Amino acid sequence: MPKAIKIFDTTLRDGEQTPGVNLNISEKLEIARQLDRLGVDIIEAGFAASSPGDFQAVGAVASAIKNSTVACLCRTVQDDIDIAWEAVKHAVDPRLHIFIATSDIHMKYKLKMTPDDVLQLTQSMVRYAKKYCSNIEFSAEDATRTRPEFLYKVVQSAINEGATCVNIPDTVGYTLPSEYGKLIKSIQQNVTGIEKADISVHCHDDLGLAVSNSLAAVMNGATQVECTINGLGERAGNAAMEEIVMTIKTRPDIFNASTNIDTTQFTRTSRLVSGLAGISVPPNKAIVGANAFTHESGIHQHGVLSEKSTYEIITPESIGLTANKISLGKLSGRAAFEHHLVEMGYTLDKPALDRAFDKFKQIADKKKTVTDEDIEAIVNDKISDVPKTFILDSFQVNSGNNMISTATVSMKINRKDMKGTHVRGNVMETENSDEVLVTEAATGDGPVDALFNAIDRLCDMKTNLSQYSLKAITGGTDALGEVSVKVEKDGKFYFGRGISTDILESSARAYINALNKIVNI
Numbered sequence: 001m002p003k004a005i006k007i008f009d010t011t012l013r014d015g016e017q018t019p020g021v022n023l024n025i026s027e028k029l030e031i032a033r034q035l036d037r038l039g040v041d042i043i044e045a046g047f048a049a050s051s052p053g054d055f056q057a058v059g060a061v062a063s064a065i066k067n068s069t070v071a072c073l074c075r076t077v078q079d080d081i082d083i084a085w086e087a088v089k090h091a092v093d094p095r096l097h098i099f100i101a102t103s104d105i106h107m108k109y110k111l112k113m114t115p116d117d118v119l120q121l122t123q124s125m126v127r128y129a130k131k132y133c134s135n136i137e138f139s140a141e142d143a144t145r146t147r148p149e150f151l152y153k154v155v156q157s158a159i160n161e162g163a164t165c166v167n168i169p170d171t172v173g174y175t176l177p178s179e180y181g182k183l184i185k186s187i188q189q190n191v192t193g194i195e196k197a198d199i200s201v202h203c204h205d206d207l208g209l210a211v212s213n214s215l216a217a218v219m220n221g222a223t224q225v226e227c228t229i230n231g232l233g234e235r236a237g238n239a240a241m242e243e244i245v246m247t248i249k250t251r252p253d254i255f256n257a258s259t260n261i262d263t264t265q266f267t268r269t270s271r272l273v274s275g276l277a278g279i280s281v282p283p284n285k286a287i288v289g290a291n292a293f294t295h296e297s298g299i300h301q302h303g304v305l306s307e308k309s310t311y312e313i314i315t316p317e318s319i320g321l322t323a324n325k326i327s328l329g330k331l332s333g334r335a336a337f338e339h340h341l342v343e344m345g346y347t348l349d350k351p352a353l354d355r356a357f358d359k360f361k362q363i364a365d366k367k368k369t370v371t372d373e374d375i376e377a378i379v380n381d382k383i384s385d386v387p388k389t390f391i392l393d394s395f396q397v398n399s400g401n402n403m404i405s406t407a408t409v410s411m412k413i414n415r416k417d418m419k420g421t422h423v424r425g426n427v428m429e430t431e432n433s434d435e436v437l438v439t440e441a442a443t444g445d446g447p448v449d450a451l452f453n454a455i456d457r458l459c460d461m462k463t464n465l466s467q468y469s470l471k472a473i474t475g476g477t478d479a480l481g482e483v484s485v486k487v488e489k490d491g492k493f494y495f496g497r498g499i500s501t502d503i504l505e506s507s508a509r510a511y512i513n514a515l516n517k518i519v520n521i
């Protein structure tokens with residue numbers, strides 16, 4: 001009988017700690033629903049005590065999710081535990097996840113506590129949390145740099161107080177697979193009653209070993225793996241779920257283990273997370289990278305044509321990578337569009353559905369065929385919508401290889417949201433008394449620079465563009481172009497995206513989406 005491995009996803013908590021990633025509630029909800037569909041056992045929805053936004057997001061995820069356990073992170077602090085419980089208590093199966101650092105270096109310099117203080121807090125706070133919830137996870141932060149004898153003691157005290165899962169994180173990505181495997185084994189040998197709890201592992205990728213370490217732990221008795229989609233996370237990231245799950249599935253001879261994950265949902269989940277988080281997946285990334293199933297050399301192509309298994313150890317279908325289906329056309333009505341979205345697994349509220357349908361109609365008018373990938377991009381774009389202070393009305397760009405690029409942009413601007421900044425450019429009143437139509441021109445170093453300069457003038461905003469990327473959603477010259485931008489304003493980063501069959505329009509929309517976030521979030 002294969003051993004059951006629980007998959008604990010922390011994309012919404014540790015993954016959101018990726019520098020520059022800032023998901024809003026509707027983005028988090030959409031990711032959580034997709035994680036539920038993917039079959040993850042536990043979704044860590046956030047760290048409720050860290051901010052009112054996180055509190056709200058954890059509450060929203062807890063109320064929406066019907067199958068997965070929903071966990072909320074908290075420190076060994078009563079207030080944190082109270083807040084976490086308040087946020088997560090409406091989940092079908094809530095979990096409180098309590099952590100404290102146990103390594104000498106963290107206890108001395110970060111916590112300024114003695115080992116006895118840490119031991120005592122572990123006991124008292126696991127006991128306190130247990131009043132609220134039977135499902136308690138305890139994490140010994142920086143476990144891999146903790147003195148093993150002390151780690152056993154702390155884990156023992158958490159188990160004695162009723163922790164149902166104990167996590168042994170490699171917080172700084174320091175350990176090696178053989179070492180980590182031994183540590184997991186030694187915990188089973190040195191902690192009484194450990195069989196009553198899951199042993200969880202949580203690995204960071206500072207040395208590129210997060211997945212290997214997690215797998216070594218599974219081979220040595222871990223029953224839960226904490227990971228993120230696409231390996232998002234602090235610094236170099238966390239262990240990538242798709243790599244761990246596909247390795248366990250591909251090598252039953254080694255692991256004799258199974259997970260509840262529906263692996264055919266990986267492609268879609270990866271695209272959703274990458275799109276909403278604004279972190280693109282490298283083409284050579286294992287499992288979900290664009291090249292993962294592309295065979296370039298003649299010898300490989302020949303081999304795959306005669307027998308796929310010569311060079312493919314997993315099939316594209318097993319991760320949900322199917323031939324791009326033509327799904328809808330410009331004659332498709334609202335009901336057909338909605339029905340198709342439901343079949344694809346989306347559950348949009350009415351305003352988001354209306355916006356997505358409008359966008360679909362605009363695109364279907366310009367593009368011969370609209371595929372499922374196009375629809376995914378349209379829907380993801382609408383999920384990340386924010387209130388619109390700035391709306392693109394029209395633009396014109398003059399550009400060439402021997403001239404200075406110029407752009408003229410007209411935008412509708414909501415005066416009420418401008419909070420003290422000025423509306424600039426050529427101003428015209430509209431039917432809506434709060435809104436003005438403004439037009440401004442600017443030059444730039446290329447068409448995109450000219451466009452962004454004109455938009456900056458109109459919005460009276462000074463930002464730094466720290467990232468710009470353009471991706472074609474499907475092949476062909478009429479493909480949808482998706483532009484992602486990351487802009488910095490007053491030390492904070494904002495991510496924007498825009499899609500259109502015209503890449504300059506995608507660029508303008510992405511930039512305006514980021515500016516709307518600056519004034520509305």
Ligand code: KIV
Nearest residue numbers: 099139141142169171
């Ligand atoms: O990396 C880590 O140690 C963590 C804990 C809070 C589980 O994220």
Ligand code: ZN
Nearest residue numbers: 014171202204
């Ligand atoms: Zn972590």
